[in-house]
Amino acid sequence: MNNQPTHSRRYSPLDRLLINTDQALRTLFGRPSTTERRNPAAGLMEPDLRDEQRRHVARLMRINHTGEICAQALYQGQALTAKLPETRQRMERSAKEENDHLAWCEERLNELGDRKSLLNPLWYAGSFAMGAAAGLAGDKWSLGFVVETERQVENHLDDHLGQIPVHDEKSRAILERMKADEVRHAQIAKAAGGADLPAPIRAAMKLTSRVMTRTVYWV
Template identity: 30%
Template sequence: MDSVANRVKPLARQHIRAALLSSIRGLSDDAASRRRRRRLLYDRILRVDHAGELGADRIYAGQMRVLGRDPVVQHMWEQEKEHLRAFERLVPQHRARPSALRPLWDSAGFALGFASALLGQRGAMACTVAVESVIAEHYDNQIRELLADAGEDHAELLDLLRRCRDDEQGHHDTGLEHGAEGAPLYGLLTAAVKAGCRGAIWVAERI
């Protein structure tokens, strides 16, 4: 009996050791999988949001080129500059890949802002209403996505997205308060701008 017991004990220890090693490897694989998922999630979110805030900055730059010292547009522009600075800090911090189409977002944003302001302040406000309605919805979707990622701490990014979302919604409301709906071809203009924004979001998430 003693010889049998002596043989069983090493076997039991081997099984326990193997089980522990398997558990450790499983935990390590799970942790690596979570890190990879988080990295991909942040890469996509930061790339598209950085590109979007760059575009927004250039839209207001284009509008100000036409409208001059418009205090309403200037205030919204200053907020967009703050958003852009925040994302420019987070992109390298999380080693996210910026959009390869930055020159396009730069020039397209400025052109949109400039062209909308040629229709007067109401045209500029109509552009703002269209852009910000899409962007506020976009931020809402990202916030829900992060909140659904149970077990992960996204507090810093969630705080920024909520702040940006609230500012964009405020810009949308400001546009309506300043006569956006009185712009020439308001319905057609806003529909076209919204479609362009949604297309830009789709592209910037990927490129």
């Protein structure tokens, strides 16, 4: 009988593939595992929004929800191919915190009476592939990919905070907490040895993000 603690168990590549498949299904169609942190919007009053304001805020939250789908896929792809166990564990912990964001965005979407993007499976698959490729390139590049991703998400959240009505404290509280987490994730990845990505890769990431946000706003 193996009395080794569960957290120290060594998983085979096949084990990790099956775990990632389960996580993908939970992320896209179920309820992924979270840290059980309290939703920062809990207890705040629902704002009185005009119909066009509600639609716009809902579409922004849909973008943020899909962004968290992509972040989850990136982290899982990196965790699958990361070479050092410490790096893999760091990715998995960050991914679980990103699941908090996913749950908060979905809850806010439901409150606003809107739906998730129909393209989420497509964006998950593409982001997972990008994360796996980053992991294969080496841990310093994988961590550097996290740093750049989180920096771009931080800028993206700043833009949305500027578009949300001032009196929509619920949406604002969620985005502000998300932004603080993204900043911290980038700092952790940088301190762990993340390398600065080449300019062409950073530009390609920005272009991909722009395509995603403009598409998901409508679909």
